[in-house]
Amino acid sequence: MASPIIYLDANSTTPPDPAVWDRVREVSLSCYGNPGSTHQIGRLARQSLKESRATIARVLGADHRELVLTSGGTESTNLALHGLAAAVAPEKRTIALTGGEHPATRETAERLVQLGWKAVLIPLNSQGLIAAEGLQSLPWDRIGLVSVIYAHNEIGVLQDLSALREICENRQVPWHLDIVQAVGRVPFSFQETGASAASFGVHKCHGPRGIGGLLLKEDVPLVPLTVGGFQEASRRPGTESVGLAAGMAWLLQDYEKQHEEIHASLLSLRERFEQGLKSRLEGITVHGADAPRLPNTSNIAFAGLDAEALLVALDLAGICCSLGSACASGSAEPSPVLLAMGIDRGQAKSALRFSVHRFLTLDEIDEAVNRIVDVVSRLRSL
Numbered sequence: 001m002a003s004p005i006i007y008l009d010a011n012s013t014t015p016p017d018p019a020v021w022d023r024v025r026e027v028s029l030s031c032y033g034n035p036g037s038t039h040q041i042g043r044l045a046r047q048s049l050k051e052s053r054a055t056i057a058r059v060l061g062a063d064h065r066e067l068v069l070t071s072g073g074t075e076s077t078n079l080a081l082h083g084l085a086a087a088v089a090p091e092k093r094t095i096a097l098t099g100g101e102h103p104a105t106r107e108t109a110e111r112l113v114q115l116g117w118k119a120v121l122i123p124l125n126s127q128g129l130i131a132a133e134g135l136q137s138l139p140w141d142r143i144g145l146v147s148v149i150y151a152h153n154e155i156g157v158l159q160d161l162s163a164l165r166e167i168c169e170n171r172q173v174p175w176h177l178d179i180v181q182a183v184g185r186v187p188f189s190f191q192e193t194g195a196s197a198a199s200f201g202v203h204k205c206h207g208p209r210g211i212g213g214l215l216l217k218e219d220v221p222l223v224p225l226t227v228g229g230f231q232e233a234s235r236r237p238g239t240e241s242v243g244l245a246a247g248m249a250w251l252l253q254d255y256e257k258q259h260e261e262i263h264a265s266l267l268s269l270r271e272r273f274e275q276g277l278k279s280r281l282e283g284i285t286v287h288g289a290d291a292p293r294l295p296n297t298s299n300i301a302f303a304g305l306d307a308e309a310l311l312v313a314l315d316l317a318g319i320c321c322s323l324g325s326a327c328a329s330g331s332a333e334p335s336p337v338l339l340a341m342g343i344d345r346g347q348a349k350s351a352l353r354f355s356v357h358r359f360l361t362l363d364e365i366d367e368a369v370n371r372i373v374d375v376v377s378r379l380r381s382l
Contacts, residue, residue, distance in 0.1 A: 003318045006368045008273075010204065010296060010357035011153050011181060012322055017206035023250040024208055028243030035240055036231065045242045052242075052249035059252040060200070061189025062215045068232045069240055072212035073180035076199030077104040077147075079225050079236065080176045080214055084197065085112055085145055086223035088174075092144030094118040100128065100154070100337025102178055104199075105147050122148065122164075124340045127291035128157040135163055146175035150198075151182035154324045154337050154353050155288040156297025158186065165194045174220060180204060180212075184255050185266065185294050190215045197222075206358060207251040211244035262358060266295035269356040269365055274298055276369035281376055287338060287351065299338075301351040305379055311352060313379060317371045321354045 007015065031048040033041035050064075057064040070076045085095070095109050099121045109119050120143065123134030130148070146168055151158050161177075168175045174196040182188050184205025190198055197220065201212035214236075216222055222235055229237030255262060274286055283303030302310060307323055314321060324335045334348035356365070 003371070005318045005320060006364050006371075007320045007360075008354040008356060008368060009320045009322050011156075011353060011355035013203050013209070014206045014357045015359055016208065017251065019254075020207055020247045020251050024243045024247035027246035031242050031246075035242060036229075049240055049242050049245055052245040055249040055253050056213065056245070057215075059256045060183070060198075060215060061191045063191075063218065065218055065233075066190065066215050068214040068216055068235045069245060070212050070214055070236055071210055072203070073102075073178065073199050073201040074104040076201070076212050076214040077102070077176070077178060078108050079222070080197040080199055080216070081105070081108045081112065081145070081147060082225055083222035083235075084174050084176065084220070085117070087221045088144035092142060094120060094139065094142045095145045095147065096120050096122055096138055096143050097147045098122045098124055098130065098149070098337075099340030100124060100152060100335075101147065101149055102153055102180070105149065105178055106336075109147070118142070121340070122146075124337070126342055128152060128155050128288045128337060128341050129291050130159055130164060132163050135167065140167065140171055140173070143171075143173055146173055147178070148175070149178040149181075150188075151179065151186065151294050152288075152297075152337060153181050154297075154335055155299040155341075156181075156294035156355075157288040158182070158292040158294065160292075161193055161195075168196075169194060181294060181297075184251065184262075185296060186263070187259055196220045202248050202251055205251065205255065208244050208247045211241060211248050213248075263295050265358060266356060269360055269362065270296055270298055272362055272365045273354065273356065273369060274300075276366065277372060280369070280373045285347065287341070287343070296356045298354045299351055300354065301343075301347045302376055303347070303350060305350050305376065307350050307352050310350075310375070310379060313375045314352075314372065317375050319368055319371055319375075321352050323351075324353055 031045040033045040035046040035049045053067055054064045057067045097109055113119050123131040125131045177195045177198040179198045179200045183200045196217050198215040203209040224235050231237050285301040287299040334345050338348040
């Protein structure tokens, strides 16, 4: 009989919380009207949406007027970068980003370059943190937009944003944060960061897919990507999903109530996992280990092995993990963020991402370690 599957790929998506979907179903059935309709069924839906918006914004440290509901993090990032870029003067059309951004950011920046923009890279140090000295050396007189991932999807590193904030505020440069992996895992306050915009979703923390948001400062101009409706203050037209918004609000409120317990639980799982591997295997490196990290993420290089072959072997052993971003799967190239950190290509090509979630147990972590040790030892003996 096949061994039970152990899912260690929470940074791509997570198993849904049944309580969230109970809430989605309840609201979808009871508030089925179009929130833009003026009749009483529409008003009922509009009131539910208003309450969800207020909860989501409050938990994320924003005003309800600063929240634009979208389909998720990727759409939010596209909306933010294209929308902010449209207001930038021609002489400032340079975007600054790190070499380890999520494909949603990286490919949107590439699209801007096709439209006549230039792109410059913000240097990272060996731990994946923004290098302060490199930040100062950028051509700020030509930079009109900045985008940085706050909690890295591959290595889990949490950026210190203080130096970036100071420069952007002094030079009045709009700056965008990708907070997709942070939401539901570490506390976040939009107003405290001072960022111009922040993109998020909730399916990485047991919430529903198909719903997310863009936090946008009230005084920051944004040109919408699409037209055809007045919804979301005309910043993102289209009938809102009242049920999904209610599910996202429920999830974030639940996280707010027990965020300390959630953090401690995820951290205990991650530390058990990493210590188990380090105590039983030689030649493994945890990337970003000396930097602040998400409590659930481990990016580990296995010396002498090819990550793609190891990924297949682990899948056959019932371990679900990944090479890196699920949105970049299919690429045979080493992880861009590892290369940006100065890690050599050989080590980068031996690295896998493991990301734990709230519904795992310590027994499952121990079993995962056993299987990984067996697979790595077998491949190294070939």
